[in-house]
Amino acid sequence: MTDSPAKKSGATRLVELLGERVYAMVLDLGAIFTLFLQVVTSMVRPPSEIRNIVKQMEEVGIRSMPVVLVTATFTGMVLALQSYAGFQRFGATSFVGSVVALSITRELGPVFAGLMVSGRVGASMAAELGTMKVTEQIDALTTLATNPVKYLVMPRVVAATIVLPVLVVFADLLGIVGGYFVSVYLMGANPYVYIAKTYQYLEFKDIYTGLVKASVFGTLIALISCHYGFVAEGGAEGVGRATTRAVVASSMMVLISDYFMTSFMF
């Protein structure tokens, strides 16, 4: 650089900064896509890493279960409360059950599970791999005849892809149950009507599209978090930065990809 930053006008600096950010983002996207291809090709090569996959499924699935279930229950409950208040104004309170069931299965179950897993699992993946990177453990893997992508990333991506829909099945169930309890026991809705309305408008498609979304969220969260862990550098500070980026990027990707999947699938 020949001219110093002080000589530039504010507008030039702004455009430059924007360009730098966009450029960095495109680089990250490219790297994440490359990582995805490496994960896919490493799945078919021996050894199978099945033990690692099971270990990660436990980490992603069982350990995230409580937080996902609590979130889903309260989401269902507040949804019932809000829609009851709204529907009362035009006397349609019998439809609360349908609204809760559809919103939870199509949208809120997968998205909230995705966001919670981004925070909990994304952070721990980025921090763990980031620490391994800065302490040269990832280099050590390579010198010990082990491909780090195959050994570390592939099991995490596979586990998250499989386990997230399972989490969402439970989240859907508890969200609906939470809505039922609020409607029936607090708002005094008729339990039979509520259950009938829940069944009446809920299609199988609503549930499985939600599960497909959850699966994609799982893949994205694991890929993004592993990517930021892998590129961490500069000691503890670098690991902290990688973790923050992983959580922010994977939460954003959950919401962005959710929009596009919804627009394609329904």
Added chain:
Amino acid sequence: MIAITGLTKHFGKKMVLDGLDLTVPKGKNTVVIGGSGTGKSVLIKCAVGLLRPDAGEIRIDGQDIIRMDERELVRVRRRFGMLFQGAALFDSMDVGENVAFVLRRLKMYPERQIGEVVEEKLSMVGLRDIQRLMPAELSGGMKKRVGLARAIASEPDILLYDEPTTGLDPIMADVINDLIISLRETLGVTSITITHDMASAYKIADHIAMLYKGKIIEVGTPEQIRTTSNPVVAQFVQGRAHGPITDESEEFVRFVSR
């Protein structure tokens, strides 16, 4: 034998290795000395294929590893063992699992023999009955020794040591020096050590090479290096604060602050 010619590596605009040439004879320990941040680690990471250089050749028994694809590299890397600066033990595994890692990955022994083999490797570095400990429970010197046991587990014929004595007390540093010498004698391995610890370099080296400004500026036996006529090498090995290496940066500092 490892023959490195014209090795060049940039990071961004910074030239780290600038056409470096170095020959590492078979069965000998070649020590590369040089200041912090002069690219010593980059050199051995290129040698083991962890970093891809921009240009140059690294021939291991005649095969150029820079032109290899990832699959061929994996095969060549089995000939290497590397001891990392901070030992780089996998902290989610205990000592036994760390040492056995490569044995299990490559299925070199049946599972029931692994315990025995690991104990044998650990005894080669003077440790025993620590297989169940976690890396966090070990002292710095023990970590390095476990790291060494892990590096030699697959019986490599080339060993790379990244600052093996840095951060250790003088006694433990000498224990590591003795281990490096005895491994060379008992296993007949070719090794490259990078260090800035001159006491260690004089003790373990068959040849010493000085890395300065991205090039090897002098190679010789420890005696030749000790009595060198090159002022840059002399300043480094005698550890003087004033000399050609620091003069240049002082001039630079004066130039900048003017």
